[in-house]
Amino acid sequence: MEEWFEETAREIRREIRRLVREFEELLRPIIDTETGEVEPLYEVLKRPDKVIIRVDLPGVRREDIEVYRTEDRITVRAKMGNPLNLCDIPVYSGCEIRGYRLDLELPPNVDTENIQAFYRKGYLEITLPRRKAYRVKVE
Amino acid sequence: MNEWLFYELEEIPQAEYLIVGMPDVGLVGLIASTYLVREVKASIVAYLDSRHLPPVIQYHEAKPYPVMRVYRHAEDGKRHLLLVSEVPFNPAGYQSFAGELVEWVKLKGVYRTVLLGGIPTPQRMNLEKPSVYCAGVTESDLKEIERKGLKLFKEGYVSGPYAQILKECFKHSINCVALFAESFLNYPDPGAAAAAILALSSLTGIRVNVEPLLEQEEEIRAKLRETMKRTMEAMQESGKAYEYAIPAMYL
Numbered sequence: 001m002e003e004w005f006e007e008t009a010r011e012i013r014r015e016i017r018r019l020v021r022e023f024e025e026l027l028r029p030i031i032d033t034e035t036g037e038v039e040p041l042y043e044v045l046k047r048p049d050k051v052i053i054r055v056d057l058p059g060v061r062r063e064d065i066e067v068y069r070t071e072d073r074i075t076v077r078a079k080m081g082n083p084l085n086l087c088d089i090p091v092y093s094g095c096e097i098r099g100y101r102l103d104l105e106l107p108p109n110v111d112t113e114n115i116q117a118f119y120r121k122g123y124l125e126i127t128l129p130r131r132k133a134y135r136v137k138v139e
Numbered sequence: 140m141n142e143w144l145f146y147e148l149e150e151i152p153q154a155e156y157l158i159v160g161m162p163d164v165g166l167v168g169l170i171a172s173t174y175l176v177r178e179v180k181a182s183i184v185a186y187l188d189s190r191h192l193p194p195v196i197q198y199h200e201a202k203p204y205p206v207m208r209v210y211r212h213a214e215d216g217k218r219h220l221l222l223v224s225e226v227p228f229n230p231a232g233y234q235s236f237a238g239e240l241v242e243w244v245k246l247k248g249v250y251r252t253v254l255l256g257g258i259p260t261p262q263r264m265n266l267e268k269p270s271v272y273c274a275g276v277t278e279s280d281l282k283e284i285e286r287k288g289l290k291l292f293k294e295g296y297v298s299g300p301y302a303q304i305l306k307e308c309f310k311h312s313i314n315c316v317a318l319f320a321e322s323f324l325n326y327p328d329p330g331a332a333a334a335a336i337l338a339l340s341s342l343t344g345i346r347v348n349v350e351p352l353l354e355q356e357e358e359i360r361a362k363l364r365e366t367m368k369r370t371m372e373a374m375q376e377s378g379k380a381y382e383y384a385i386p387a388m389y390l
Contacts, residue, residue, distance in 0.1 A: 030365065041326055041364055056326045058360035084361055097361065122357055123264060123326075 036098030165328030167257030181210035191232025227373035237303035251314035257322030269321035
């Protein structure tokens with residue numbers, strides 16, 4: 001009985017967390033009205049030896065992309081060559097999409113000193129090597 | 140009781156092909172079908188409604204448009220229908236949608252249904268020209284795919300709404316070909332949509348110039364960012380992970 005109660009409570013907590021996440025997502029503005037930046041589509045691919053962050057940046061030139069990193073975060077900012085004017089759509093009225101901004105927490109155990117970034121056909125690929133693992137002697 | 144209602148705005152003639160485009164992998168079906176409607180100047184003849192669709196209506200040039208619409212197009216004396224869905228819907232509605240669509244296809248005497256879609260490919264970034272794999276249902280479909288020199292989809296799983304349509308067509312021995320272009324999974328992929336349209340042209344004879352679509356590629360990707368996010372959420376519940384699995388029959 002106690003086990004059933006604990007499992008039900010866990011399920012309720014999970015559901016509440018999901019609803020909170022969904023609600024936060026709904027309240028998040030689609031566009032930063034000051035900078036005209038939107039969050040681009042992206043994916044984080046975790047491999048044993050590296051982490052790859054792939055970002056979709058259509059309408060951007062390589063020289064207009066900036067990548068910043070700190071110990072635990074990475075930020076991508078990119079300016080579009082031709083801003084997208086969506087003034088006919090009321091939710092975007094008064095603003096145009098002028099660029100992208102992505103701010104991500106870095107996964108643990110990556111070597112932030114050796115990050116590589118590569119841009120091709122509108123996609124930015126950032127490769128973060130994993131930190132070296134040291135073998136532990138088994139006695 | 141029907142869960143999907145077809146509202147016909149005019150009498151719908153017997154058609155050679157019904158072409159279906161829905162939001163799915165890389166939004167290939169949605170991009171290809173909306174481009175096709177615009178390029179061939181197809182006119183709206185019907186729309187669908189259902190409790191499975193989100194409560195959404197679209198406005199374009201001050202006119203309301205239901206999100207799931209049927210268009211007609213005639214070329215070389217042949218009549219075709221195009222079904223475009225602008226929004227993904229809950230997997231709970233797939234079975235009734237496929238069942239009732241196939242009933243409607245039978246009623247309208249459609250010779251063959253063609254589904255436009257994408258197949259996720261990890262190497263998409265390195266592909267200049269994505270291949271298109273054609274999954275047929277009947278012997279006639281398979282012969283036609285081979286006769287037109289198109290690539291057969293030979294092994295693997297298909298999931299999502301198209302899988303349900305293929306299943307229904309299989310149950311009723313109805314001609315149906317799904318065209319799956321190699322595509323990004325989670326980024327809008329106009330290049331894959333263009334490849335799917337070219338395969339459609341080979342299969343059906345409908346002539347479409349895909350150059351403007353390729354020229355607009357980056358703009359389309361930027362504009363469909365939010366639609367792609369909503370579609371990804373729907374795909375997570377539609378069994379898409381199956382497409383990466385190797386079927387036991389292949390062992």
